[in-house]
Amino acid sequence: MSHDFAKGVAALESQIDSRIAAYFSSCVHCGLCAEACLFYTETQDPRYTPIYKLEPMRRLWKEQHTFWGKFAIKLGLSKPLSEQDFADWEELVYDSCTLCGRCSMVCPVGNDITYMIRKEREGFAAAGYTPPGLQEATHRALTIGSPMGVTLKTLQAALRHVERNTGLKIPMDRQGADYMALFSSMEVVNFPEYIESVARIFDAARLSWTISSQAFEATNSGIQIGSREAAREIVGRVVDAAESLGVKYVISPECGHAYTAIRWEGPNLIGRPYKFEIIHILELLDQLQQEGRLKLSGLTETPLTFHDPCQIVRRGGVIEPPRDLLGKVASGFVEMADHGEMNWCCGGGGGVSANERAEGLRLKVFDRKRKQLEALGVKTLVTACANCRIVLEEGIEDRDMDVAVIGLTELVAEHLATTPATASDGSGAES
Numbered sequence: 001m002s003h004d005f006a007k008g009v010a011a012l013e014s015q016i017d018s019r020i021a022a023y024f025s026s027c028v029h030c031g032l033c034a035e036a037c038l039f040y041t042e043t044q045d046p047r048y049t050p051i052y053k054l055e056p057m058r059r060l061w062k063e064q065h066t067f068w069g070k071f072a073i074k075l076g077l078s079k080p081l082s083e084q085d086f087a088d089w090e091e092l093v094y095d096s097c098t099l100c101g102r103c104s105m106v107c108p109v110g111n112d113i114t115y116m117i118r119k120e121r122e123g124f125a126a127a128g129y130t131p132p133g134l135q136e137a138t139h140r141a142l143t144i145g146s147p148m149g150v151t152l153k154t155l156q157a158a159l160r161h162v163e164r165n166t167g168l169k170i171p172m173d174r175q176g177a178d179y180m181a182l183f184s185s186m187e188v189v190n191f192p193e194y195i196e197s198v199a200r201i202f203d204a205a206r207l208s209w210t211i212s213s214q215a216f217e218a219t220n221s222g223i224q225i226g227s228r229e230a231a232r233e234i235v236g237r238v239v240d241a242a243e244s245l246g247v248k249y250v251i252s253p254e255c256g257h258a259y260t261a262i263r264w265e266g267p268n269l270i271g272r273p274y275k276f277e278i279i280h281i282l283e284l285l286d287q288l289q290q291e292g293r294l295k296l297s298g299l300t301e302t303p304l305t306f307h308d309p310c311q312i313v314r315r316g317g318v319i320e321p322p323r324d325l326l327g328k329v330a331s332g333f334v335e336m337a338d339h340g341e342m343n344w345c346c347g348g349g350g351g352v353s354a355n356e357r358a359e360g361l362r363l364k365v366f367d368r369k370r371k372q373l374e375a376l377g378v379k380t381l382v383t384a385c386a387n388c389r390i391v392l393e394e395g396i397e398d399r400d401m402d403v404a405v406i407g408l409t410e411l412v413a414e415h416l417a418t419t420p421a422t423a424s425d426g427s428g429a430e431s
Contacts, residue, residue: 054120183195204295235261255387348388
């Protein structure tokens with residue numbers, strides 16, 4: 001990707017809304033955000049202080065929106081933003097921030113630093129200062145439909161495998177179904193057992209559901225790289241498919257940024273409300289269980305803990321459903337010292353896991369999660385995000401730890417009370 005400094009500055013300037021201006025004005029430079037960021041705590045490198053990652057945007061704000069900033073520029077006492085600034089900060093903006101939001105939780109004046117970095121990435125993306133891995137993933141998402149290059153044929157092959165394993169018919173393009181399920185590429189390629197678990201659970205609950213052949217991918221690399229146009233295109237495909245099929249709900253899968261993109265940013269991206277509702281798979285499973293439609297039996301006595309995916313729990317508010325579900329299937333569930341809204345990130349969100357350049361740093365900061373796990377002494381880690389899962393598995397392997405990582409939806413499926421003798425066809429009725 002070529003660099004366009006002028007376009008980048010213009011894009012960065014356009015992101016400085018009243019909210020960001022207020023944040024910069026109110027920042028007291030206390031440094032508390034540093035202690036909330038695993039990139040700082042595990043490296044002790046002051047460059048990884050979250051607010052410092054915003055220095056290019058802060059300088060532009062000061063130069064163009066404050067009296068003293070304008071005055072300093074005119075007198076030559078302050079240097080304007082340069083191409084070198086974009087080059088110098090690209091690594092900080094993309095390699096050392098997962099957009100996890102933990103820094104925003106501790107800011108004493110309530111500044112949402114994550115929101116600011118998300119906006120700053122818009123300027124960097126416009127200027128062309130983005131990691132090659134994210135560029136390629138976004139290109140594949142726009143041209144193929146998946147950041148990992150998963151095609152409809154790939155999905156159909158995975159679904160045929162699930163159908164052989166379960167004896168169930170996976171519904172595709174069913175008009176008027178209540179629910180439309182999305183999957184992330186990682187689930188299709190790395191964790192097809194998630195799809196099998198969903199099929200078994202939905203069959204047991206007699207759920208009316210379908211998959212769209214036009215929009216099955218949940219991951220939104222446009223959000224990760226900082227391209228509003230790409231993010232809008234990817235969300236728009238899902239919206240068009242859901243409204244075309246006439247579904248009432250779209251199910252976001254075990255993927256953190258997919259949930260952020262489709263539920264919280266989506267309506268703003270397309271400029272209107274949806275004609276359907278978004279529900280996360282954990283919210284749906286918890287709801288089905290509470291309604292008595294999802295019957296579970298047996299408690300695993302294996303000691304285990306839960307890794308809270310940042311975008312689902314801290315940024316998304318899905319805090320109690322995973323704990324409700326774990327309480328129904330596990331007697332040995334124990335919480336980490338920092339959990340729920342304040343859990344530590346896996347280290348690979350926000351596109352970091354797709355950024356090969358950041359691999360060494362990502363494995364370094366895994367020490368924070370290693371410390372959490374070693375403090376508990378458990379050998380089983382449950383999570384609800386395919387990206388978290390693969391990042392955690394890589395960190396565990398790198399540290400030679402004896403810990404297994406499993407998905408919560410799969411754990412729930414293992415404890416289904418009964419398997420219907422007659423499989424449904426996904427319409428909510430027996431076939």
